[in-house]
Amino acid sequence: MSTTIKWLGHSTFQVNTGGKTILVDPFFNGNPAAQVSAADVEADVIMVTHGHGDHVGDTIEIAGRTNALVISNFEIVTWLQKQGVENAHAMHIGGSHPFDFGTVKLTIAHHGSELPDGSNGGNPTGMVLKTNDGNIYFAGDTGLFYDMKLIGEEHIAVAVLPIGDNFTMGPDDSIKAIKLIDPETVIPAHYNTWPLIAQDADAWATQVTLETSAKPEVLAVGGEFRL
Numbered sequence: 001m002s003t004t005i006k007w008l009g010h011s012t013f014q015v016n017t018g019g020k021t022i023l024v025d026p027f028f029n030g031n032p033a034a035q036v037s038a039a040d041v042e043a044d045v046i047m048v049t050h051g052h053g054d055h056v057g058d059t060i061e062i063a064g065r066t067n068a069l070v071i072s073n074f075e076i077v078t079w080l081q082k083q084g085v086e087n088a089h090a091m092h093i094g095g096s097h098p099f100d101f102g103t104v105k106l107t108i109a110h111h112g113s114e115l116p117d118g119s120n121g122g123n124p125t126g127m128v129l130k131t132n133d134g135n136i137y138f139a140g141d142t143g144l145f146y147d148m149k150l151i152g153e154e155h156i157a158v159a160v161l162p163i164g165d166n167f168t169m170g171p172d173d174s175i176k177a178i179k180l181i182d183p184e185t186v187i188p189a190h191y192n193t194w195p196l197i198a199q200d201a202d203a204w205a206t207q208v209t210l211e212t213s214a215k216p217e218v219l220a221v222g223g224e225f226r227l
């Protein structure tokens with residue numbers, strides 16, 4: 001069975017692997033880039049990288065409707081449970097856990113993680129999803145950090161990196177990140193949602209091809225990459 005990664009706009013991705021549908025940072029309602037609403041998506045698993053509203057997104061609504069398993073850091077899981085989410089699995093940075101669809105490992109990210117109501121969302125994370133078809137690294141919202149080299153030692157088939165700048169690393173630092181991670185394929189995220197994070201993804205892809213050994217995969221919203 002193959003693994004697919006579909007971009008749903010901003011930092012929201014749908015991964016299908018091992019017979020499961022996984023949503024990463026499910027932000028639909030109020031997301032100018034989204035083409036579907038939270039009421040229309042299915043999920044077996046939801047992974048939340050950090051507490052900001054554009055990443056926790058519609059987790060409570062979707063989890064409530066689908067009873068999807070929510071995976072996030074301890075502070076966010078504790079907060080979600082207070083909001084009525086029943087099926088949740090808390091992890092933290094550096095920890096791995098084998099699930100029936102693959103293994104999830106939380107990594108560091110340099111960013112914030114305050115929850116929408118001002119609650120403490122712990123430290124922000126990146127997430128490595130290890131599937132039978134290869135390892136996918138969702139960097140989450142982060143600046144460039146040199147320890148991405150250690151994440152690369154996990155053999156990353158696909159790295160999903162923010163390129164929007166302002167809140168996260170921008171295109172130039174993403175090139176440095178790709179060199180540290182050395183993934184086979186890199187997918188850009190967290191750009192063009194709002195004018196403040198507008199980027200020319202085709203120019204970025206040219207830069208990736210010229211300066212790194214990774215293959216850039218610029219997805220349209222709704223577009224899919226197959227591992």
Ligand code: NI
Binds near residue numbers: 052055111112
């Ligand atoms: Ni954020």
Ligand code: MN
Binds near residue numbers: 011
């Ligand atoms: Mn964000």
